[in-house]
Amino acid sequence: AVAMLFVGAGLSGLRGYRQLTDPQELSDSWLAIGVLVLAIVTNSYAVSLSVRNLTENGIHGVIDRFREGSQPLVKSALLRDVIGTTTSIIGLVALILYAALDAVEFDAAGAIAAAVMMSFAAVVLMAQARGLITGQSVPERDLERLRIVVSGTPGVEALNSLVAVHSGANHVRVELDLDLEDDLETNDIEVLLDEVEARIREEMPEVSDLRVDLNSSDLLG
Structure with a gap:
C-alpha cells in the first residue's frame, strides 16, 4: 500500500509539473469527469465498509482507533479509500473548473494537491507499520x-x-x-x-x- 501511494504521488506530481511547465489541452474532459464521479461513489462505499469494520462508535471512535496499533490492515484499507475518495473529489473539482474556465492551471493544481495527499498518507502508513515491527503493545x-x-x-x-x-x-x-x-x-x-x-x-x-x-x-x- 505504501509503495502504491508513493508511485501514485510521483505520477500525479509529475503530471502537475508538466501541466505547469508545458500545458497541454485535455481531450474528453467530460468523460474523465464521469469516471471520477464513479470513483467517488465506489471509494465512498469502501470507506463506509472500512469504518464499520474498525468501530461502531462513530467518527470519533474511528479517530481514536486509528491512533492505536490494532487492526492495521483495516486502517490501511480505510486510509487508502479515504485518500482515493479525496483525490477523486479534488480531480473532479479541478476538471470542472478547467472545463468551465478553459484554464489548464486548475488541472495542474489538482494533480499536485493529490500528490501531496498521497505522500502524506504513505508517511502515515509507514509510521503505523514501524510501530508494529518494533513490538508495539496492544491498546x-x-x-x-x-x-x-x-x-x-x-x-x-x-x-x-x-x-x-x-x-x-x-x-x-x-x-x-x-x-x-x-x-x-x-x-x-x-x-x-x-x-x-x-x-x-x-x-x-x-x-x-x-x-x-x-x-x-x-x-x-
Missing part, C-alpha cells in the same frame, strides 16, 4: 477485553499478568500468568487451557502466539 481497551474473557474462564482463580504485543502486520503475541483452582486434575487443566485459548482467539482473532504460565498448589506440590 489498553483491547487488553481489558482479554482480561475479562480470561478471568471469566471457569477454573481460573486469578490473572496475575497479561502482556500482548504486535509481532507483525496482523499478528499478536500474548503471554499470560494464571493462578488456577487447586482441585484441578491434569485433564481438567488441559481442557481449561484449550478454553482460555479459544476465548482469546474469539475475542482477538489476530492472536498467533499464546504462552501461558500456570500457578497451582497441585502443580507446585
